[in-house]
Amino acid sequence: MLVRPRLPPPRPPRPPPLYSFQSSLAAFNGQGSWTWLYTTGAILFGLLVLEQTVYRAKKRHLPGDRWTIPIIGKFADSMKPTMEGYKKQWDSGVLSAISVFNIFIVMASSNDYARKILNSPTYAEPCLVHSAKYVLLKENWQVVFLTGKDHVDYRRGLNNLFTRKAIGMYISIQDAVTRKHFEQWRKDFGSSPQPLMFPARYLNMDTSLRVFCGNHIPDEATRVISDRYWDITVALELVNFPIPFPGTKIYKAIQARKAAMHWLTLAARNSKIEMANGGEPTCLLDEWVKLLNDPTYKGKRDFSDHEMALVVLSFLFASQDAMSSGLVYAFQHLVDHPEILAKVREEQEIVRKGNYETPLTIDLMDEMPYLNAVVKESLRVQPPVVMVPYKATKAFPISDDYTVPANSMLIPSFWNSLHDAAVYPEPDEFIPERWLDPASPANANPKNYMVWGAGPHRCIGVEYATMNMMLVLACAATMFDWEHEITPETSETAILPTLFPKDHCRMKFTPRKHS
Numbered sequence: 001m002l003v004r005p006r007l008p009p010p011r012p013p014r015p016p017p018l019y020s021f022q023s024s025l026a027a028f029n030g031q032g033s034w035t036w037l038y039t040t041g042a043i044l045f046g047l048l049v050l051e052q053t054v055y056r057a058k059k060r061h062l063p064g065d066r067w068t069i070p071i072i073g074k075f076a077d078s079m080k081p082t083m084e085g086y087k088k089q090w091d092s093g094v095l096s097a098i099s100v101f102n103i104f105i106v107m108a109s110s111n112d113y114a115r116k117i118l119n120s121p122t123y124a125e126p127c128l129v130h131s132a133k134y135v136l137l138k139e140n141w142q143v144v145f146l147t148g149k150d151h152v153d154y155r156r157g158l159n160n161l162f163t164r165k166a167i168g169m170y171i172s173i174q175d176a177v178t179r180k181h182f183e184q185w186r187k188d189f190g191s192s193p194q195p196l197m198f199p200a201r202y203l204n205m206d207t208s209l210r211v212f213c214g215n216h217i218p219d220e221a222t223r224v225i226s227d228r229y230w231d232i233t234v235a236l237e238l239v240n241f242p243i244p245f246p247g248t249k250i251y252k253a254i255q256a257r258k259a260a261m262h263w264l265t266l267a268a269r270n271s272k273i274e275m276a277n278g279g280e281p282t283c284l285l286d287e288w289v290k291l292l293n294d295p296t297y298k299g300k301r302d303f304s305d306h307e308m309a310l311v312v313l314s315f316l317f318a319s320q321d322a323m324s325s326g327l328v329y330a331f332q333h334l335v336d337h338p339e340i341l342a343k344v345r346e347e348q349e350i351v352r353k354g355n356y357e358t359p360l361t362i363d364l365m366d367e368m369p370y371l372n373a374v375v376k377e378s379l380r381v382q383p384p385v386v387m388v389p390y391k392a393t394k395a396f397p398i399s400d401d402y403t404v405p406a407n408s409m410l411i412p413s414f415w416n417s418l419h420d421a422a423v424y425p426e427p428d429e430f431i432p433e434r435w436l437d438p439a440s441p442a443n444a445n446p447k448n449y450m451v452w453g454a455g456p457h458r459c460i461g462v463e464y465a466t467m468n469m470m471l472v473l474a475c476a477a478t479m480f481d482w483e484h485e486i487t488p489e490t491s492e493t494a495i496l497p498t499l500f501p502k503d504h505c506r507m508k509f510t511p512r513k514h515s
């Protein structure tokens, strides 16, 4: 008998796969694939045309590339900025346009336009690079980096920390810290030229921390914060990998900020305890706590330890790189102009009468107009901060024929103001004498001197920074003979984004013998 094999029941038909590589490949050979390709291509093309159209509509007649590089714009240039590149941009027009990752940027290079941006708080406010909110903490924007009336009120309170009386106290701290560092410099720089940049940065950090926090933090803290602060500096470059993955610059900067905030918060707490116990102020935090405890003080309110630490952190952020740049270039200008260094020493001799061990005071500093002119001129020739980023909060009619579109970045730059030959004849030359004649074009045009910015956000630390630079130079001029090793990179500029000589200024200091 023939037995028929039993057939399995028929399978239900398989549902079509959601995605099949084979079927896609096959489809590519069919009609639908071309439609898909054409559509995608058309969308991409449309987006690229839209990008160019928007760029050109915003740029209008301003100088700048006629077409922007798709998506990235001038990203490559902003990764490796050079002074030559900046100068080319500034000289291309008083207002000029660029685009980076579709952020439309208007650069203002004339004195009038730079000042107009800084003095138009209803249209423009300071903005920081993307990484800043990670590095300096988001809540800093609620308490320190304010704008408008909130900023004016907050700043009024902080101005009390930079009165002449307070600066007088800070000078004695600056003097002691500087002399301590010079003992070390004697050993480190004595035998052969060494790069000055990092020792100058450490000196500045140590001085600032002692001025701000006094003895409320231990010595080890100033070293830790100083060493790790470099991670913050490099993370605040114009362009950085935007997400703080472990190992990225922003990640390292966040760790550095956490270390700094730990010590700064402790300092605020210690200062409050000491002032509550009747102590006399010996640093900026003490001055502040004492002011807040004064029942007649109008700006009285509670400041948490954390908020006070944030303020000190923002002072460090605003001062550390700029002060270090200013100081390194001041050394370089003076050592390269021995006749000017000789005049600084002559003035020191007259004012201090050979008594170089006695600490400097604010009254003695008042008697050093030549040294003051040296600092002013050095900062003019090589300004630490050449531009500051602002943002147009609404359409900003900056000139009769151009309105900056809302949300554009606006970058007032100071270089051309500070190198204007009509105000500073021989603008690239280091000539402190131009500040000594009250009728000189330099003194007659104070609005050109944009080293400290202008308007409501003008630097709060002008006197503090000037005094500190004068003090360091006064001590170094009298304690050491200086030598400078010129290298092929001496006259090249590193943009970090404050300016430094590319070779970090190689100096030798040997103890000076006084007759």
Ligand code: HEM
Residues within 6 Å of the ligand: 118, 126, 155, 314, 315, 316, 318, 319, 322, 323, 326, 384, 385, 388, 450, 451, 452, 453, 454, 455, 456, 457, 458, 459, 460, 461, 462, 464, 465
């Ligand atoms: C050579 C050293 C320095 C230079 C060249 C410098 C330059 C500047 C510039 C250009 C601005 C921006 C101004 C604007 O937007 O109009 C600024 C703001 C500021 N600077 Fe300085 N600065 C220096 C040192 C310091 C020091 C020592 C401190 C702190 C003690 C400090 C604290 C600040 C603060 C808090 C701001 C923001 C002010 C605000 O938004 O109201 N700076 N500085």
